[in-house]
Amino acid sequence: MLSVLSNRTFRHLFAAQVIALLGTGLATVALGLLAWQLAGEDAGLVLGTALAIKMIAYVTLAPIAAAIAERLPRRAFLVALDLIRGGVVLFLPFVTEVWQIYVLIFFLQAASAGFTPAFQATIPDVLPNERDYTNALSLLRLAEDLEQLLSPMLAAALLTIVSFPVLFGGTVAGFVGSALLVVTVALPTRTAAEAGHFWASTTKGIRIYLATPRLRGLMVMEMAVAAAGAMIYVNTVVLVQARLELGEPQVALAFAAFGAGSIVAAFLLPRLLERITDRPVMITGAGLMVAGVAMVPLMPGLAALMALWAVIGFGFSCTQTPIGRILNRSAREQDRPAVFAAQFALSHACWLVTYPLAGWLGSAFGLTQAALGLALVGTVAMVAVLRLWPAFDPVELLHSHPDLPPDHPHIRDHAQEHRHPLQIDDLHRRWPRSAF
Secondary structure, X not given: OHHHHHOXXXXXXXXXXXXXXXXXXHHHHHHHHHHXXXXXXXXXXXXXXXXXXXXXXXXXHHHHHHHHHOOOOHHHHHHHHHHHHHHHHHHHHHXXXXXXXXXXXXXXHHHHHHHHHHHHHHXXXXXXXXXXXXXXHHHHHHHHHHHHHHHHHHHHHHHOOOOOHHHHHHXXXXXXXXXXXXXXXXXXXXXXXXXXXXXXXXXXXXXXXXXXXXXXXXXXXXXXXXXXXXXXXXXXXXXXXXXXXXXXXXXXXXXXXXXXXXXXXXXXXXXXXXXXXXXXXXXXXXXXXXXXHHOHHHOOOHXXXXXXXXXXXXXXXXXXXXXXXXXXXHOOHHHHHHHHHHHHHHHHHHHHXXXXXXXXXXXXXXXXXXXXXXXXXXXXXXXXXXXXXXXXXXXXXXXXXXXXXXXXHHHHHHOOEEEEEOOOOOOOOOOOHHHO
């Protein structure tokens, strides 16, 4: 996995991501303390609203940001968004009203909605070899998991010597450091996307997504993942403190177990994906998550819960790590940023549904019913995945173009009926019937 760090460009981009993640982790802790300072016992409501604003920004703005990115130099776009994120965070220590948090969170997450998909779409250009790219995806997954473990520890250590607003300074430093690292590399020149109407550029990723069977299956799988994941993120604290009658350290241990399972999968996946294709790995991972949540009512104590959370974390990493490979395979180089943005928006739309659903079910009916309800949502989604994502999914597909004239360059190059790696574009607007 570490061999990809020998690539200087990726090494700098990876370091930029790690620094930005650490800064974001510090902001997460500081934001919770700021919400408590302003709202007291209503801090949970404030954070929940901020989380909803984050998801709305991701869902609505990611495709628009991708269309803007097509028209701008890639490195300058990434650097500008890092600096915007740092600039927004600078205002958070001076907030005096709750509504100001909401406004700043929206602008912060709007910039992230542009940065994250553009960054993700850059990695396959930097590492065109699939094995290297798979190692990079696992390494990035590992970095995200470690950040969830290390950022709270770093924040706790800093809070012994400084007040919480200083943590926002660490976040600003993280974004500025990320921008400086991106500046130090020359990103590969990408194939220019066809100039077109801005709305067409905005919706292009979604259109490609909905026209590609494996991506439709991936979209529904994200609902299964979000249903199971929402139980973890929303109800772990209630499970541990209310049902098991334990304290805050045990809540942290439960989350750590989830992260540990994900880390183990990140280490194993590069070799596993050399032997097994993406589809069975991802379906197995999502199945582990859904089955794990269904078993929540049977958990007798913390040790059993931690073991279950580790299994679900393992499944989570199995579903999330190969996504870049699927998107890379399903889009032309010039369309890749739009498809990554579509994935970003659609996956967060699933979380936007399941986060409040997990909280509402738990509050209205209890944790057992919440777990079973979310498992049911996940099960329905998994059945749909098996129908939407063909088990036989070859790279090259036999197809024809009866709508093209015989002298069209594509026909001259390939003949009327031909076979090649197929991706949705202006010449291939529908998936061939021969694939089903």
